[in-house]
């Protein structure tokens with residue numbers, strides 16, 4: 072100690088520690104003392120790393136000591152946790168939180184429960200409160216960007232903004248009259264208004280969401296494609312999700328759903344396809360050529376026994392693959408941490424190859440892969456200078472995280488959503504010490520239980 076002090080004195084005397092060394096640049100948030108998984112191109116991992124945030128962007132990422140260069144209004148000690156990019160949910164219907172755990176595993180659930188319930192219950196209020204609750208769950212689980220498809224999508228936008236998440240939100244277009252559009256395909260006009268309102272929003276990317284190929288038609292899918300180019304907004308769609316859908320296109324056109332969509336010219340770099348379970352090698356080639364984003368919903372797909380999407384093959388062939396949960400009536404939970412373990416383990420089982428999907432690949436899909444699927448990789452998905460400040464800290468002190476030899480393994484095989492401690496979106500702290508700061512979680516619980524009583528009454532009549 073004495074020796075250290077004397078060196079320090081010597082440095083001052085010789086002017087090595089001059090005035091400049093003490094001067095500090097301004098920052099808003101500095102995170103120290105954690106393992107930083109940057110998820111950049113080289114997949115750099117920084118032990119005992121530092122992340123510096125200013126305004127809504129990442130200013131610098133580096134090793135211990137970097138924090139001395141800056142003076143921040145908020146300093147966060149990660150306490151040896153994992154500092155990672157915010158996770159991205161590339162496909163959900165958050166408002167369906169109100170129906171979670173209802174009639175799971177009833178064979179004709181979709182026609183017996185879901186459609187009649189939606190007919191009777193979908194309203195701006197239901198959509199808002201359901202999306203709000205879904206956003207509460209996602210925020211606390213470290214999801215910083217949510218991709219959603221539903222009705223009254225402007226209400227979803229209000230909810231997502233209220234909680235402070237980033238959203239890619241698609242207004243549903245479908246060939247039947249629905250709650251927010253009395254005419255078939257009325258969602259197109261609704262979407263246009265929604266897009267015009269939110270086009271320049273800091274957190275919301277508005278989009279078209281044609282429900283699926285077979286619940287739309289060629290003419291309207293082409294209209295949507297044309298409009299998406301004019302507005303430069305994404306198109307979100309369920310594609311090749313069921314065997315029935317595949318059989319329909321086989322019989323009608325002797326094509327797969329992907330071949331059909333390509334034949335009518337609607338696949339492009341604005342398109343994000345969810346599920347893609349029933350795809351062949353030719354479909355994968357088409358999707359790659361058209362630069363389509365892929366939302367892989369493993370848990371929802373296996374729960375409904377639909378099948379395993381060849382998403383790993385797509386990822387390994389260089390397609391843009393992210394993870395999604397699907398709606399809480401399909402996948403039940405909206406967090407991405409819970410997806411990663413299933414994705415890793417089931418692809419291994421499917422390929423009978425233990426090395427097929429190492430944890431780093433699952434974390435990649437959950438972060439930068441999701442960003443690529445949404446064509447937003449220039450803005451989000453990794454911790455790098457200049458990117459938007461969507462940052463998550465996962466604590467490593469809970470019993471299930473101890474001991475920790477490998478951060479990727481711990482995240483994929485050991486962690487769960489309740490290990491998420493801090494969540495920052497667009498430079499703003501929305502979860503701190505596991506507490507949501509933007510909304511009263513108790514109130515959201517009450518909203519859902521009030522809805523539950525209404526749902527039970529209606530479900531009894533079905």
Ligand SMILES: [Zn+2]
Pocket residue numbers: 162163164309345397398
């Ligand atoms: Zn879906």
